[in-house]
Amino acid sequence: MLTPDRLFVWAAMLLCAAVVGLAALQVLRKKPLPWAASYTLVALAFVLQTVGLYLRGLQIGACPLGNPYELIQFVLWSTLFLYLVIGPVFSLNFLGTVTSAFVSLFGILSLLVPAWDRPHDRALFGGEPLIELHAALSVFGYGIFGLLAAVSLLHWIQYNSLQRKKSSFLFSFLPSIVQLDNLVRRLLPAGLVVLTLAFGTGLLVWTRGDWAQLEGKLIAVFLLWVGYGALWVLRLRRRIGPQVASAAFVLLFVVALASLWPLDASRWNPDDPPPRAPLEEGPP
Amino acid sequence: MSLPKHLVVLGLSHHRTPLEARERLSLDDTALGQLAEDFLTHPGVREVFVLGTCNRLEVYLSLRREIPTPELLALLAGRIGHPASELAAYTFVQANSSMLAHLFSVAAGLDSQMVGETEILGQLKSAYENARAREWVGPDLGPLVERSFQAAKWARTHTCIGSGQVTIGSVVVDLAQRIFGNLRRQRVLLLGGGDVAERTAQALHSRGVDEITVSSRSFARAEELAHAYEGTALPFEIFATHLHHFDVIISSTAARHTLVGAHQVRQLMRLRKHNPLLFIDVAMPRDIDPAAGAVRQVFLYNLDDLARTANENLEQRHEAIASCQSEMQRRAWQAWLRFFRRDPVAHGADPAPAGEGLSGTLPPGREAAPTPAEPPSGRERSR
Numbered sequence: 001m002l003t004p005d006r007l008f009v010w011a012a013m014l015l016c017a018a019v020v021g022l023a024a025l026q027v028l029r030k031k032p033l034p035w036a037a038s039y040t041l042v043a044l045a046f047v048l049q050t051v052g053l054y055l056r057g058l059q060i061g062a063c064p065l066g067n068p069y070e071l072i073q074f075v076l077w078s079t080l081f082l083y084l085v086i087g088p089v090f091s092l093n094f095l096g097t098v099t100s101a102f103v104s105l106f107g108i109l110s111l112l113v114p115a116w117d118r119p120h121d122r123a124l125f126g127g128e129p130l131i132e133l134h135a136a137l138s139v140f141g142y143g144i145f146g147l148l149a150a151v152s153l154l155h156w157i158q159y160n161s162l163q164r165k166k167s168s169f170l171f172s173f174l175p176s177i178v179q180l181d182n183l184v185r186r187l188l189p190a191g192l193v194v195l196t197l198a199f200g201t202g203l204l205v206w207t208r209g210d211w212a213q214l215e216g217k218l219i220a221v222f223l224l225w226v227g228y229g230a231l232w233v234l235r236l237r238r239r240i241g242p243q244v245a246s247a248a249f250v251l252l253f254v255v256a257l258a259s260l261w262p263l264d265a266s267r268w269n270p271d272d273p274p275p276r277a278p279l280e281e282g283p284p
Numbered sequence: 285m286s287l288p289k290h291l292v293v294l295g296l297s298h299h300r301t302p303l304e305a306r307e308r309l310s311l312d313d314t315a316l317g318q319l320a321e322d323f324l325t326h327p328g329v330r331e332v333f334v335l336g337t338c339n340r341l342e343v344y345l346s347l348r349r350e351i352p353t354p355e356l357l358a359l360l361a362g363r364i365g366h367p368a369s370e371l372a373a374y375t376f377v378q379a380n381s382s383m384l385a386h387l388f389s390v391a392a393g394l395d396s397q398m399v400g401e402t403e404i405l406g407q408l409k410s411a412y413e414n415a416r417a418r419e420w421v422g423p424d425l426g427p428l429v430e431r432s433f434q435a436a437k438w439a440r441t442h443t444c445i446g447s448g449q450v451t452i453g454s455v456v457v458d459l460a461q462r463i464f465g466n467l468r469r470q471r472v473l474l475l476g477g478g479d480v481a482e483r484t485a486q487a488l489h490s491r492g493v494d495e496i497t498v499s500s501r502s503f504a505r506a507e508e509l510a511h512a513y514e515g516t517a518l519p520f521e522i523f524a525t526h527l528h529h530f531d532v533i534i535s536s537t538a539a540r541h542t543l544v545g546a547h548q549v550r551q552l553m554r555l556r557k558h559n560p561l562l563f564i565d566v567a568m569p570r571d572i573d574p575a576a577g578a579v580r581q582v583f584l585y586n587l588d589d590l591a592r593t594a595n596e597n598l599e600q601r602h603e604a605i606a607s608c609q610s611e612m613q614r615r616a617w618q619a620w621l622r623f624f625r626r627d628p629v630a631h632g633a634d635p636a637p638a639g640e641g642l643s644g645t646l647p648p649g650r651e652a653a654p655t656p657a658e659p660p661s662g663r664e665r666s667r
Contacts, residue, residue: 162462162583167593172458176465177560241558241580 008052015045016104023097032173038096046080065135069117071260072110076103078143092175098150130205137198144191149253152246155180159243181242188232195225220259227252293383294356295342298397301374303588307569309364319363320420331425333415337407338568339397346424353377385616391432392439397591405436435615443608453487455593456564463560468492473530476537477505480566484534489513499523528555534564535571546575
């Protein structure tokens with residue numbers, strides 16, 4: 001069912017896919033997609049996705065984090081937001097393209113699977129703003145690590161092309177491994193700070209006993225925090241090289257993304273009556 | 285019946301000889317001169333001209349009478365110090381008009397590892413000047429070699445084999461940018477003061493590299509080069525202890541053995557704490573142990589690697605190369621006719637023998653595959 005919020009999200013995802021298509025066309029012409037062009041299109045996609053998520057938020061009366069579709073979209077929104085913030089600072093070729101590819105791939109997938117957008121109760125966080133903050137921070141942290149994974153993927157490609165002496169013009173368009181490593185070094189602590197805040201707020205809620213089901217999520221956030229934290233310390237102490245770290249970041253993010261499903265499913269009790277569909281209700 | 289072989293080239297090049305073998309078979313300047321003298325001691329040899337670069341070793345001969353190939357090979361093997369049987373696998377022989385077509389292709393850069401490069405012409409001219417000064421070449425080979433220069437000039441001005449041509453310098457700059465991005469803050473070390481190293485340094489300097497250090501066996505040469513790029517000279521004896529300070533190391537010495545071993549690179553990478561290091565080894569024999577390329581964060585490129593990168597746009601120039609090759613063959617044939625007509629009896633009497641007809645048509649294809657690819661040279665000595 002193409003509801004207005006999903007319509008905007010579809011438009012955003014297709015725009016991201018268009019960035020990838022344009023970049024591919026440019027590559028065929030042996031030219032990079034101008035940075036300003038990809039940045040503008042990604043910015044437009046971000047605006048459309050924000051409108052879509054805002055509409056969904058109005059329907060459920062909370063931050064849209066109630067089902068896998070919403071979780072994925074929020075992670076992708078965070079990734080786009082971060083790209084728009086750091087993009088002008090680093091102006092790295094292909095970062096916009098890789099971010100768009102990552103966003104459109106998972107975004108379109110989440111739109112195509114109806115089961116992922118199952119209706120849920122509007123009292124998602126029980127009216128507790130701290131729980132909502134914890135959820136939003138956690139997912140925003142995922143967004144940062146999503147961008148970190150995209151940057152790491154670029155690093156891995158460039159590093160291996162240089163090691164294997166691949167000389168395609170495509171690799172000349174990619175950012176240098178030093179630039180990518182610099183970006184990784186900034187994204188990693190930023191993600192850790194957000195995740196620490198998420199863990200802190202979650203811990204606060206949990207100690208107050210406000211939300212019994214938070215336990216599993218808290219453990220997941222903690223495990224992620226330990227994983228990324230360990231990599232950060234190892235990088236800081238130069239125990240592992242950037243090429244090993246980049247592979248680990250991609251892998252860890254895939255694990256993090258995959259953990260969203262069991263965590264989301266844990267909230268649903270099969271004996272519970274089916275919740276109302278969000279679109280059947282008006283704005284709060 | 286075919287004409288006796290009066291003009292002959294015996295050689296080995298990157299087409300049939302891998303880098304490892306070229307290393308073993310390479311000769312320094314002194315040995316190249318001795319090789320020419322060796323050939324001149326043979327009663328059948330009238331003139332000789334030796335071209336030695338890091339990608340080829342070719343002996344051009346004008347003969348009084350035809351000399352069997354094994355005999356020529358034995359002379360070459362004697363100087364190189366390897367059995368003729370081993371050399372035979374790598375060497376090629378071209379005679380008469382085919383020899384000239386080969387010479388013209390070499391001069392035009394068509395036979396180079398980096399197709400269309402111009403450095404080979406300079407090396408050819410330098411080798412010719414040397415041969416002429418020592419009177420190894422005379423009325424036979426002299427005009428023919430000079431005609432090859434004209435042919436090369438024609439190729440450069442009338443075809444687009446040089447367009448889109450990437451130089452060793454531009455390849456290194458591209459690699460350095462893929463690793464470091466902005467080159468302004470990178471530190472470059474030139475090991476050896478050869479032409480290639482100098483040109484590469486020039487390319488890096490033009491892209492903003494400010495810190496160029498030169499270390500050469502001749503400290504005066506190192507100072508001269510360093511001065512040109514507002515850099516510093518480093519005594520050759522202590523360069524090994526300073527390697528970890530540099531991000532890009534371009535090595536082009538004439539050393540006969542490895543200068544930087546893999547173990548040494550592993551140690552210096554510990555000091556660099558995972559910061560990447562680009563090694564460009566354009567020396568022949570190689571200065572950097574190939575095993576160093578396996579060390580993490582080390583990117584080691586040798587001559588063959590650079591040529592492969594540079595020839596990526598070869599497809600686009602395919603048509604220009606084919607047309608240029610055809611013109612070189614036509615010119616070689618005309619030169620051969622002139623050479624033959626000057627003294628037909630001395631060159632084999634029958635003016636229209638099978639296989640080398642004089643009707644003005646192009647000669648049959650050459651024995652050894654010529655064409656593409658030769659990277660730059662990079663030794664301290666002039667090539």
